Amino acid sequence: MKIEQIYTGCLAQGAYYIESEGEAVIIDPLRETAPYIEKAAQHGARIKYVLETHFHADFVSGHLDLAKKTGATIVYGP
Known part of the structure; x- marks a missing residue:
């Protein structure tokens, strides 16, 4: 299993x-989705889920775009 934080200062x-066994999940993605797609491609993984832990009032999420580009299922938190 690979776990990596992608931090935007x-x-x-x-x-x-x-990522685990060729499948990946992205949690709270930023609007720019290319880094997540590129990372999955580098590892030969498929992005299966996009998780939103909460509503993000301070930035625009990339969850819709990422799901559209990868076929991933969007899962919302509480």
Whole structure:
């Protein structure tokens, strides 16, 4: 299992890339989705889920775009 935090300092925002057995989940992605797609491709993984832990009022999430580009299922938190 691979777990990596993708931190964006200017927004103080942390997204997470979790991968196991060729499948990946992205947690709280930023609007720019290319880094997540590229990371999965580098590891030969498929992004299966995109998780939103809460509503993000301080930045625009990339969950819709990422799901559209990868066929991933969006899962919302509480």
